[in-house]
Amino acid sequence: MDKDHYLERLVRKLETNSPLQSEERDQLLRLPLVLKQFEAGHDIVSEGERTKNCCLVAEGLVCRYKIVGDGQRQILSLHLPGDIPDIHSLLIEQMDHNLGTLTAATVGIIPHEAVRILTRSYYRIAEAFWRETLVEAAIYREWMVGIGRRSAPSRIAHLFCEFITKMTAIGLSDGKTCELPLTQPEIADALGLSTVHMNKKLREIRQAGLVRLRSNKLTILDWKGLCQLAEFDPDYLHLREASSKK
Amino acid sequence: MDKDHYLERLVRKLETNSPLQSEERDQLLRLPLVLKQFEAGHDIVSEGERTKNCCLVAEGLVCRYKIVGDGQRQILSLHLPGDIPDIHSLLIEQMDHNLGTLTAATVGIIPHEAVRILTRSYYRIAEAFWRETLVEAAIYREWMVGIGRRSAPSRIAHLFCEFITKMTAIGLSDGKTCELPLTQPEIADALGLSTVHMNKKLREIRQAGLVRLRSNKLTILDWKGLCQLAEFDPDYLHLREASSKK
DNA sequence: CGTGTGCTTGAATACGATCAAATGCGGTGG
DNA sequence: CCACCGCATTTGATCGTATTCAAGCACACG
Structure with a gap:
């Protein structure tokens, strides 16, 4: 019952x-918070839904994604x-994409009304x-540049850089190593x-001695x-610390 | 001096x-508004800048873009x-991308402070x-899906659909035909x-009888x-009318 | 009538996708 | 402890889409 802890993190x-x-x-x-557990690979909210709540990620890794006509996924x-x-569902009624878990996850459900009052x-x-x-x-803009204009190795490297930077910012990494609980198909879809x-291409990056990645552990x-x-x-x-890191 | 008109449009x-x-x-x-003219292909705000104003597009077509290391552009x-x-510059100090004109354009400069008070x-x-x-x-999400997972013809068609839908929403198109003041390199960069x-691939779309596009005039x-x-x-x-249009 | 810009086309090449199969590895049950 | 299963990863071969390089075309404008 770590509700306080999760809100503190927010x-x-x-x-x-x-x-x-x-x-x-x-x-x-x-804020009122009802915790809910999800297995890996399940949807929290689906495209087309109209909800009266929003979801605070408490534990685990969550992603947005869309599926195109031929079944391909874009994370x-x-x-x-x-x-x-x-949080956008406060102001935009209908979900235009899916929100799903990549790992087992705990999510805190918060009624829109409670947030709106604040x-x-x-x-x-x-x-x-x-x-x-x-x-x-x-x-999104940075990802769009990557997908549109960068080579595959560059995109992969970029994902690693961004992920570890974000993990470091919330205290889940020391900046050198962290959990990366993504399968290769998931990375590819992102x-x-x-x-x-x-x-x-990942193999090349590894062989170039840039990263190590084994059983969901990323080491720079x-x-x-x-x-x-x-x-x-x-x-x-736009992290305050990130600029100093460079 | 159509300042009122431009604010009304907003x-x-x-x-x-x-x-x-x-x-x-x-x-x-x-809102106080200072009009400023730009030629086609010029920057209104550049990456790295910190401004004290935001820009209302009054006339013309404007885009965000980034340039990657090898000089390629992503619109x-x-x-x-x-x-x-x-408008994001109200809350995020530094521009992480460029804002530039695609056509000659008139832009209304509005001080952050005036907006913030409201x-x-x-x-x-x-x-x-x-x-x-x-x-x-x-x-952005929709564009990302397009760039990441859709074929070239599909992306081109999507741009046309989106553009004419947006133009129609603001009364600049009848839904069948409109100005599309983009060069082909610009479309490609988007x-x-x-x-x-x-x-x-555009040629194929034309030959399939889906659109006509000549001298910046798009006809569906x-x-x-x-x-x-x-x-x-x-x-x-998320246009109120758009759903009924379908 | 020449010139420039944007558009069009062709040929060669490269990057990434697809198809198919093998390998490795953690977990389960015999 | 070992055999087997399922899943993720890895690899090879082939194919297709998109890029690059290079030239030619067409129309607007001076």
């Missing part, structure tokens, strides 16, 4: 980039604990959530590649080299 | 999807009159702008394709066929 994330007053912080920590974003990936009462809270959605849009091709062996291959510049993540 | 767009009270509408119409979004493509005083105004940025994110390949000859090729479903644009 607040910590918001406060990293948006100032909150102590009353606002308290109100956020008092659109990855969401770590502390994210509310469907965003309408405290403009700083509204701005904090708004800002999160804007950073997400910045990540990058707009086929599994086979992704596997072959050559951060500079990896960033160079990826043309990774963490500015687009 | 308000009309916001009100299509977000309810506003008459006082809020009036406040928006009273990330298109912006029609009534858009404020850099969004902080009237939660409906904040929500209206927030919602616009969320719809933009939905469009779709993550090379100019040559884009040209060849077979809307159903085009939508089918594009797998276009306007739901993601």
Whole structure:
């Protein structure tokens, strides 16, 4: 029953980039939260649904994705604990994509109404959530550039750079190594590649001594080299610390 | 000196999807606006900049884009009159991409402070702008799916469907024909394709009798066929009318 | 009537997809 | 402990789509 802990993680994330007053912080920590468990590979919310709740990722890895006509999947974003990936459902009625788990996950269900009361009462809270959605849009832009204009090796490297940077920002990595609980088909679907091709190029990256990746454990062996291959510049993540990291 | 007209267009767009009270509408119409002219192909705001203003597109076609290491460009979004493509700069200090003109354009410069006073005083105004940025994110997702998982012809068709739908929504098209002031290299850069390949596949679409495109005039000859090729479903644009159109 | 810009076309090449199969590995049950 | 199963990863071969390079064309504009 770690509800408080999960909300704290949310607040910590918001406060990293948006100032909150102590009353606002308290109100956020008092949000009603119903925890729900999901197995890996299951949908939390599906395309076309209209919900009255939003979902705080408490544990596990969650993604947005769409399926195209011929059955191919495009993963659109990855969401770590502390994210509310469907906060947009506050203002946009209908889901235009799916939200699903990549690992077993715990999700905190929060009624829209509870959030709406806060965003309408405290403009700083509204701005904090708004800002999160804007950073997400910045990540979309970066992914779009990758899928549209970067080579396969560069995209793979970029995913690693971004993932470990985000994990580090929420304290789940030391910046050198972290869990990467994605199968290769999932990585391929995030990058707009086929599994086979992704596997072959990943092998090259490994053989070039840039990373190690085994049984969902990612280790960066050559951060500079990896960033160079990826043309990774963490500015687009708009993390306060990330710029200093460089 | 059509400042009022341009602000009205903004308000009309916001009100299509977000309810506003008459006082809020009036406040928006009273926003200070300094008009500025740009030639085609010039930057309005560049990557790395920190501005104290945002830009209302008054006339012309504007886009976001990024340039990658080898000089290739990815166009990330298109912006029609009534858009404020850099409203995010209210909350995110640094531009992570460029904002440039595709045609000659008139842009209304609005100080952040003026907007911020409104969004902080009237939660409906904040929500209206927030919602616009969320719809933009939905469009990013759709583009990402296209670039990552759709064939070249499908992507081209999708661009046409989306563009004419958006133009129709703001009254600049009858749904059958409209201006499409993009060169083929620009279309290619929006779709993550090379100019040559884009040209060849466009030819096929034309020969299939789906569209006519000459001297920046787009005419839809077979809307159903085009939508089918594009797998276009306007739901993601979250326009109130669009769903009924289908 | 020449010139430039954007469009079109062809040929060669490369990158990534698809198809098919083998390998490795963790977990389960004999 | 070992055999087997299922899943993820790896590999090879072939095919197709898209890129690159290079040239020619067409129309608007001076």
